[in-house]
Amino acid sequence: MTTEERDQLRRALSVYVEGAPTAPEWQDWNFQRAVPDRQHRFVTGPVVALVAAASLVLVVLGGITLLLRGNIPEVVGEPVTTMTVAPSVTATTEMSLPTGPVNPAAYADVPSFQGTVRYFQHDPALGSPGWQATVSVRFAEPMRFMYTVVEERPGDDDFLFLGGAGTTFIGDGTQIWLDEADDLPPLQTQQPGFFRHLFYDSESPSPAWNEICGASPERIGVETIAGRHTSHIACSTTLEDYELWIDEESGVVLKMRGPLFVGDLHPQVDRDGGFEFTEFAIAGVSIPEVKIPQVEIAGFFPPFHMVQEIDFGGGSVDTVEYWYRDESTWRESIIASSAPSAVGSFQLVADGQVGQCILEEDLCSVVPLEGDRLLFGLQLPSPTSRVPLEFVGDHCDQLAEETILGRAAFHFACDGVRFEIRGTWVALTDPTVGRSDYWYDKGTGLAVKYTGEGWSWDTQLLELEPVFDDAIFVHQEVEEQASEPWPDTYVAADGIVPAWSGPLLDGTTLDLDDFRTLPGSEPGSGGSFVVVYDWFPTCGPICLDGITDFQKLYDKYGTTDWSVTGGPNIEFVSVVDDDVSVAQRTNERLGITVPTVACFADEIDPAKGHNGLCTPDSPWSFWSIGVPSWTVIDTDGFLVYGVTGRDYDFAELDSLLADISGLTES
Structure with a gap:
């Protein structure tokens, strides 16, 4: 997705709230880690706008966003329900440590409940909590729910991830409605992952705790959260560590420490952040009825x-x-x-x-x-x-x-x-x-x-x-135009890829001009080919699979002097669309040794917001129209390979680099 498209989608879901209700004063929470050796760092990662295209039907033709029309959905009166919180259990040391796999109720079998959950971007015990929110939760059954933001406070970036106090997410059984404020009609949307992180068996990658933790997570103990017995477990992914406190009866995650990165209109917290229910009760709840609007045609026009x-x-x-x-x-x-x-x-x-x-x-x-x-x-x-x-x-x-x-x-x-x-x-x-x-x-x-x-x-x-x-x-198949050899880039067929330079994680500087044929030399004499992989760690398996393959190619072609075979050398660089500390941590956990450039510095100038590399006005922006992307540049600066997403072919790349290097396969 391009930067412009991300901005368009973000603006399409931007929230404007006036007269937001107030909430009780914030309490001080104690979130001392049970596993003390884990790292704490806030990730200012790119937003994975994943606003489902099918939900909003935003048809982009050359950058045009065509918006949807219809009648205002009407929310009728909401019955009042009273929540009763179960009495607290005494000292956690008196509870026995359970054995066997974690086996809470499946998402489809979670009983109806209501409660209040609080989110924090950073552990308040470590300093500023950053972004914070309190959300009232009512869950009747899958796709029948109501989540209301009671209070939301922005962090350092002054952004309200959930839309501000008064924003309400309502599932009516088939559709999801976003009611941002009393003076605006609700917005129909279809993102299936709203608050699925509250359920251990979530059936949704946002995140799917049961898949992350597997059948045998690390058992830490049994504790009381919001008056409920919970199992305290630790789980890890390739990149992240989590601690969960799970209500075994309902399968609801009553407390979590670790990061959440799932896009706009979702909580986004850091590795030292998380959420915790302050009230929770299994009880029958009623969800307001949402009437599906009749389609309204704004006007009739002659042919x-x-x-x-x-x-x-x-x-x-x-x-x-x-x-x-x-x-x-x-x-x-x-x-x-x-x-x-x-x-x-x-x-x-x-x-x-x-x-x-x-x-x-x-x-x-x-x-x-x-x-x-x-x-x-x-x-x-x-x-x-x-x-x-x-x-x-x-x-x-x-x-x-x-x-x-x-x-x-x-x-x-x-x-x-x-x-x-x-x-x-x-x-x-x-x-x-x-x-x-x-x-x-x-x-x-x-x-x-x-x-x-x-x-x-x-x-x-x-x-x-x-x-x-x-x-x-007449509906018919349309063949792609052959106007450009690599449509996944902005580089013309006869154009030279703009050179750029950037700081590597080891403290040195990468300058692509250093790898190009010297001015005045014969084309193809001297210089190196350059292979670039652009990605970000939180984009999921598509990026992680790509960086793993990129490392394999680097090990095979990027560490050898190919002049002995008559071929040019091949340079590799990984461009991580995140800050330096995230890139370093990711490389360490994945075993990546490819020279790496991070798009963002850890201590950035707030007025600038970036290190100047991965911005729309930098030469780098002409390389690719999406992330992740693969590009191969020859010694004269011409693009010889460029694709985005999963479209790359490892065998094709391997063969291409073998031809470039002069390597003869045995």
Whole structure:
């Protein structure tokens, strides 16, 4: 995922809360570690935005995010329930240490319960607790729950991971709703991992404690947490150590020490942080009813053919063509772009199916529509999914009419207001938002021009009641454009990869210019090939498998002087999108000896926030459009291999490096 896409998804789920309720004063917690030899360090890792694309159906064509529409979901009155906490058990030393495997209830069999859980980014006994939150929990059964943020305090980065006091997550049995504040309608979402870390058998990797701990975790003792008997165990992954206190009857994790890194709208705590229930009771609970909204179509438009140019800023421009017969038959395609690999990407709705092809990501699919223009239970965006004319007219100043493409157009100026989709369009007052101007075709209500902060677009062609070629609306396989040899990078076919330099963990500096053929020399004379793996430790097995393979290739090709075989030397560098201490710890635990560059310094300048390497304006940003990524650069600086994600082929890379080095396999 690109930095821009991460930012777009983060903004799409950003929370704005006013008049948040207060909570009782924070208590001092004592979280002295039972296993004292574990390291404490806060990881400022990249956010793994994993906002499920299926849940929000954010269709990105050349950077365009098409938003969803529908009615406001209504939450009806909530019955009042009373929580009774079981009496506390006396001294923990009087309890016997259980034997045998940890065997709490499976997630599907967890009884209904309610309680209060507190999160802390750092152990308060070690200094500042950083980010903190108190959450009220009601759990009836899987997918029927309500988690309400009672209080949330930001840490050093001033970010509220759960959205602030008043934010409520409600599972209605099939969907999950995010109710951020009383003055906003709830937002329908589909992230399945909300607060699954509270359950030992979670059936979800966020994290799945039963998989991490296995059948025989280390038993430490039996203790009382929130008046409940719990088993205290220790578990480890390749990278992390955890301590859990598990209520054996319910399978709920009542206390945890260790890190949580699972993306936005989830708690994120450090290795010396965790959570603890201060109240817990197995009891029947009631969950508020959430009514599924009926799909609302914002407007009806005549058939049209339209071409628009969209300027995203920074030299990124797409030309998009729309063919629109009606709400159930339309096509949107990128016909020109500053990113050649995006040309040909499209979204098509016809014959009760939706098809899309995002060529930059090598992603094409055709799936059935569900219900009335629904995809994954949500309303499907269309070429008309712009802020409706009537809505803008209610919240912005109307200026004099203008003429666009020979047709009369309304002109509106909006200042300090932004529009969002929350089942339907809502207007939010935001003083940080500058002026935006909208132009609408007077005869049809179609949005034909927009200018605002950061991006703009205008219409180059508008044809009403066009003649449609039947082939426009036919679902078919689309072959990827061959405009670039490595579509997973921004490097052109005939372009040299921008060189960069960065500090290695051993204190020396890596400068790619040192490995290139000297100026004035014959191409290919001298210099070294460079193999780079870009990753971050918390991205999971996909990155861990990759760095393991990277180490194997380094051991085979990166430690030998290949001049004896007539080939150039091969340099390897691992780029870790995290800070220095995390990169060092990860290398130690995984046994990685590849020269490593960390993107972030441990003590960063708050005004800068990074060491300048892994930023959108650095040469490094042109190497890859996603993480993890593999790139191979020849001695003259040309890209000879570049892929992202799991698309790399170890055997192919091994063969490529064998050819480069001149190694003859026996």
